[in-house]
Amino acid sequence: MGPLQGIKVLDLSRVLAGPWATQALADFGAVVYKVEKPGAGDDTRGWGPPWLAARDGTATGESAYFLSTNRGKHSLAIDLASSDGQRLVRELAARCDVLVENFKVGGLARYGLDFGALAPSHPRLVYCSISAFGQDGPEAQGAGYDAMIQGMGGLMSVTGLPDGEPGAGPQKVGVAVADLMTGMYAVAAIAAALYERAQSGRGQYIDLALLDTQVAWLANQAMNYLVSGKAPRRQGTAHPNIVPYQAFATADGYLMLAVGNDRQFAAFCAIAGRPELAADARYASNAARVANCSVLVPELAALLRARTTRAWLDSLAPASVPCGPINDIAQAFAEPQVRHRGMRLELGHPLAGRVPQVRSPVRYSRSTLEYDRAPPLLGEHTDEVLAAELGLGAAELAALRSRGVIG
Numbered sequence: 001m002g003p004l005q006g007i008k009v010l011d012l013s014r015v016l017a018g019p020w021a022t023q024a025l026a027d028f029g030a031v032v033y034k035v036e037k038p039g040a041g042d043d044t045r046g047w048g049p050p051w052l053a054a055r056d057g058t059a060t061g062e063s064a065y066f067l068s069t070n071r072g073k074h075s076l077a078i079d080l081a082s083s084d085g086q087r088l089v090r091e092l093a094a095r096c097d098v099l100v101e102n103f104k105v106g107g108l109a110r111y112g113l114d115f116g117a118l119a120p121s122h123p124r125l126v127y128c129s130i131s132a133f134g135q136d137g138p139e140a141q142g143a144g145y146d147a148m149i150q151g152m153g154g155l156m157s158v159t160g161l162p163d164g165e166p167g168a169g170p171q172k173v174g175v176a177v178a179d180l181m182t183g184m185y186a187v188a189a190i191a192a193a194l195y196e197r198a199q200s201g202r203g204q205y206i207d208l209a210l211l212d213t214q215v216a217w218l219a220n221q222a223m224n225y226l227v228s229g230k231a232p233r234r235q236g237t238a239h240p241n242i243v244p245y246q247a248f249a250t251a252d253g254y255l256m257l258a259v260g261n262d263r264q265f266a267a268f269c270a271i272a273g274r275p276e277l278a279a280d281a282r283y284a285s286n287a288a289r290v291a292n293c294s295v296l297v298p299e300l301a302a303l304l305r306a307r308t309t310r311a312w313l314d315s316l317a318p319a320s321v322p323c324g325p326i327n328d329i330a331q332a333f334a335e336p337q338v339r340h341r342g343m344r345l346e347l348g349h350p351l352a353g354r355v356p357q358v359r360s361p362v363r364y365s366r367s368t369l370e371y372d373r374a375p376p377l378l379g380e381h382t383d384e385v386l387a388a389e390l391g392l393g394a395a396e397l398a399a400l401r402s403r404g405v406i407g
Contacts, residue, residue, distance in 0.1 A: 002029020003367045007194065010093050011035065011073065012080075012101040012108070014042040016146070016176055017130050017210065019069040020183030022100055025190065026072030027360040027369050033096070033385055034070065034376070035089060038077040038407025041378040042066060052352050060351040062375070070375040071347070071357055076386070077379030077407030084405045086111045091390050094122050097203075098190055102130040105140050115205045125203040126193040128186050134209035144210060146176035153178065153214030158221050160234045170234070182213040243289040244268075244297065247326060248304040255309050257300075258322040262286065267319040272303045347374040379407045 007030040011022040019034075019042065026032040036042055048063035076092075079085040090113065093099055099118070101108055108114045115127040129135060132144025150156050150172045160171035189206045197203055215222065221232050224240055232240055237256070239245035244265070247256050259265045262285060266278035277283055277299070282292045289296055304312065309325055316323045327335065333344055342359060349355040355374050362369065386392045386406070400406045 001367060002027070002369055003364065004191075004194075005029040007031070007098065008096040009033065009098040009100065010089070010096040012089070012099065012103070012113070013130065014102065015044055016069060016179040017182040017186070018100050018102040019044075020180055021128070021130075021186035021190070022073065023069050023071050024183070024187045024360065025098070026373075027362070027371070029367075029370070030098070032073040033092060033381075033389075034073040034075050035078050035080070035092075036075055036378055038079055038379065038404065041075070041077070042070070044069070045378065052349070052355060054351050055353050062349075062351065062355075062377070067355060067375045068358070071371065072373045073376055074373075074381035074385050075376035075379055076382045078382070079405050079407075080111055080113075082403075082405050084400060084403070086113065088386065088390065088400075088405070089113060090118070092385075093118050093125065095389050097124070097194065098126045098128065100128045100130070100186065100190075104143060105129075105131055105135055119203070119205075123202055124197060126190055126197065126206070127203065128190055128206040128208065130182060130186060130208045130210070132210050134212060135207045139211075146179045146210070147172050149178040149210045149214050153211050154218055154221075155214060158218075158232050158234055158240075161236045162234050165236070168234070178210050178214045181217050182208055182210050185213055185216075238293075238297075241290065242286060243293045244300055246297075248301055250304055250309045250312060251307055253309045254326045255304060255312050256324050256326055257304070257316075258324075260322060264321050265289070268316065268321050271315050271319060271321070272300075274299075274303060345371055347371060349374045350377060350380075382406050 004025060007025070009022055009025050009030050009032045011018065011032050011034040013019055013022065014036075022032050022034070034042075044066040045063055047065040049059075050064045051059035052062040052064065052067060054060045078088055080089065089111075093113070106114070109117070115129070118125055118127065131140070132149065133139040133142055151170065155178070156170035156172055159173060161168040186206070186208055189208065193204055193206060220241060224230075224232050237247040242260060244257050244259050247254050257268070259268060262278075265283070266275070269275050269278040277296075281288065283289050283296055313323060313325065325331070332338060343361075345357050345359050346354045347357055357371065357374075359371065360369055383397050386397060392400075397406070
């Protein structure tokens with residue numbers, strides 16, 4: 001039994017931040033009802049290729065992007081633009097504990113589905129709104145996607161090669177981290193609100209912004225600026241506060257060396273055949289190494305190029321010097337530790353037979369996360385859920401479908 005067993009979530013979100021949050025809630029045992037537009041569905045259903053292959057090898061039309069973030073949910077195709085569709089969603093909301101949405105600010109008010117409209121009759125509802133800039137402020141009405149938030153929120157200014165190097169310039173991270181982190185903050189905020197509700201008996205409204213999230217998790221880089229008054233700059237794979245902590249070329253590839261303390265640095269120097277470096281006053285402490293990194297790093301780079309990546313891994317790991325290969329994603333899934341932890345799993349799928357998934361990294365000592373529902377087909381559960389939750393019979397469902405209210 002997942003820790004959120006018995007919690008029902010109405011998911012009015014699309015694309016990534018909201019669906020990432022609701023997928024995590026589903027993994028934790030919540031029942032998630034994902035409401036989608038009939039005939040179209042979540043935008044990401046069309047974000048392919050690649051597409052999941054059917055049993056006969058043809059493309060199913062189910063995009064890998066959609067499959068990455070909608071496991072464990074029921075899909076209901078309901079037209080929110082129709083008054084009957086709005087009524088159905090309001091009735092579903094009345095039976096749910098949580099509502100998650102990422103419409104433009106004020107977008108659900110015209111449907112009577114905003115927090116102000118729902119809370120008076122459902123005071124226990126936890127309502128989470130995710131937007132680019134939050135519910136107030138000069139940019140509140142603006143639309144925004146992850147990449148622009150990475151830029152606006154400072155992340156791209158510290159991601160990429162340093163100025164002056166070939167290929168220098170701001171870079172976005174390879175996955176939509178502003179969206180993903182906002183989704184995870186949403187999970188934490190919702191779980192905390194449910195805990196508080198158990199004490200107070202009352203739900204509440206959660207206002208989450210991608211830009212706020214991006215600024216909040218700049219972490220040490222933000223504090224480096226706030227303490228020093230100097231904005232950090234791009235350093236490639238290097239760390240602004242720790243040296244050596246970056247990727248180095250080896251004889252046959254690359255190695256990520258992540259020395260976190262003076263003992264580890266001394267061990268590395270001994271294994272590299274240069275123990276005197278650790279005793280040099282310029283490098284004996286991390287603070288000294290940071291101050292003298294422009295001299296130290298070229299010396300280390302020359303040492304690391306002399307051996308293969310595997311040779312370094314085999315000699316440094318037994319000495320507890322943190323290091324690792326720089327894998328592509330195929331190599332990451334082939335890592336023995338990743339395979340041992342079962343990060344890849346497969347679920348039954350009505351079109352493909354099986355669909356690959358990436359399991360949640362969370363492991364509880366008592367609670368069990370169950371993976372028993374593949375990302376749904378568009379409208380796959382419309383009739384099932386409306387019958388079970390709202391008591392609609394076959395005739396009423398057929399009438400709603402004939403008018404385009406449901407799909």
